[in-house]
Amino acid sequence: MSKIRTTEEICLLCKINKSDKKGSHYTPAGITKRVIGERDKEELYTICSHEAETSTYYGRSNLSNKDPEIRKPPHVDDYIFCTECEKRLGIIESECNNPLIVLTDALAAGKLTISKTKNGNKYYSFSSPNRNIIIIYFYSIIWRQCLQQELEIGSVFISKVFQEQLREIIHTEISKPIMEIEKSKDFENYPPLIILTTYHKGDSTTNFITPHPTPSNPQLFFIGTYINLIKHSEQASVDFETKTGFPSTLLEKDLVINFWHEGLIGIVNEGVWNNVITKLAKLETEKFLHNMATRLSIAKRLPYEDSRWQLHLCAENLKSKYPNNYVKCLQLSLEHLLR
Numbered sequence: 177m178s179k180i181r182t183t184e185e186i187c188l189l190c191k192i193n194k195s196d197k198k199g200s201h202y203t204p205a206g207i208t209k210r211v212i213g214e215r216d217k218e219e220l221y222t223i224c225s226h227e228a229e230t231s232t233y234y235g236r237s238n239l240s241n242k243d244p245e246i247r248k249p250p251h252v253d254d255y256i257f258c259t260e261c262e263k264r265l266g267i268i269e270s271e272c273n274n275p276l277i278v279l280t281d282a283l284a285a286g287k288l289t290i291s292k293t294k295n296g297n298k299y300y301s302f303s304s305p306n307r308n309i310i311i312i313y314f315y316s317i318i319w320r321q322c323l324q325q326e327l328e329i330g331s332v333f334i335s336k337v338f339q340e341q342l343r344e345i346i347h348t349e350i351s352k353p354i355m356e357i358e359k360s361k362d363f364e365n366y367p368p369l370i371i372l373t374t375y376h377k378g379d380s381t382t383n384f385i386t387p388h389p390t391p392s393n394p395q396l397f398f399i400g401t402y403i404n405l406i407k408h409s410e411q412a413s414v415d416f417e418t419k420t421g422f423p424s425t426l427l428e429k430d431l432v433i434n435f436w437h438e439g440l441i442g443i444v445n446e447g448v449w450n451n452v453i454t455k456l457a458k459l460e461t462e463k464f465l466h467n468m469a470t471r472l473s474i475a476k477r478l479p480y481e482d483s484r485w486q487l488h489l490c491a492e493n494l495k496s497k498y499p500n501n502y503v504k505c506l507q508l509s510l511e512h513l514l515r
């Protein structure tokens with residue numbers, strides 16, 4: 177359960193002003209609204225642990241579903257930032273939100289010129305929005321997703337030291353005029369970032385808004401139609417591929433936006449994207465099922481395996497009613513079995 181913050185606390189970004197701003201987004205609505213609103217056949221799977229009582233996971237999927245419970249925005253909080261920081265974040269967001277949506281649309285429509293790195297990875301390069309603005313935009317979302325995790329479940333994904341480093345970079349940069357951020361030479365020395373997207377052509381593409389629950393280096397952050405890979409310490413994960421589902425050949429210098437002279441976004445095919453998404457979904461569904469089975473087993477004094485089996489059977493029966501929402505089936509099953 178997240179702690180309720182007040183206006184009397186200090187802004188978590190500048191650490192100077194009082195946190196007087198209401199309705200701050202952890203992940204900007206501008207980057208996810210297209211996914212949720214217009215591509216009604218896609219699924220948006222939000223991991224929102226604070227909503228579940230005892231589980232560490234709360235999933236909502238299939239937003240085309242008319243269930244009001246599913247449509248409640250889960251990425252907003254009051255009194256985390258001050259008005260000034262919120263305004264400055266808004267300036268960066270207004271530079272990036274729309275162009276990034278236009279870009280994925282153009283990619284899907286086959287309107288972009290795609291190049292290849294030496295390793296054969298596909299990418300798209302662009303001059304607007306400016307490279308540094310894009311980097312600071314995604315840093316701010318990565319940092320805010322970490323903050324959300326910390327406030328909501330108290331867990332820290334990447335080290336406190338790294339989070340603080342990111343906070344300082346974001347605060348320093350967004351305090352400058354746009355022109356000055358654009359001209360800065362510091363970005364080559366900031367944490368290496370790889371931004372990935374896919375074609376998003378069919379209705380089979382699923383997107384998440386969350387840090388990847390498995391720690392890795394680089395760490396994955398799901399930002400709607402984009403996935404960010406940020407290097408947060410020296411030693412890269414040797415088992416990166418097993419952990420994430422992404423081929424380790426993606427981890428090449430040529431895809432790191434910081435080392436490129438302009439904007440750079442790596443493109444993976446839908447198969448690779450879905451592989452990563454499916455891996456995460458399975459992992460989370462398993463955690464969710466485990467937590468529910470534990471709850472049922474305690475409440476009904478049943479052996480754990482029996483509880484798990486009952487939940488599974490009950491959820492299977494509901495599958496035809498909620499075909500794309502297994503988590504919902506599990507939740508309804510638990511409610512039913514606890515009666």
Ligand SMILES: [Zn+2]
Nearest residue numbers: 187190258261
């Ligand atoms: Zn502030």
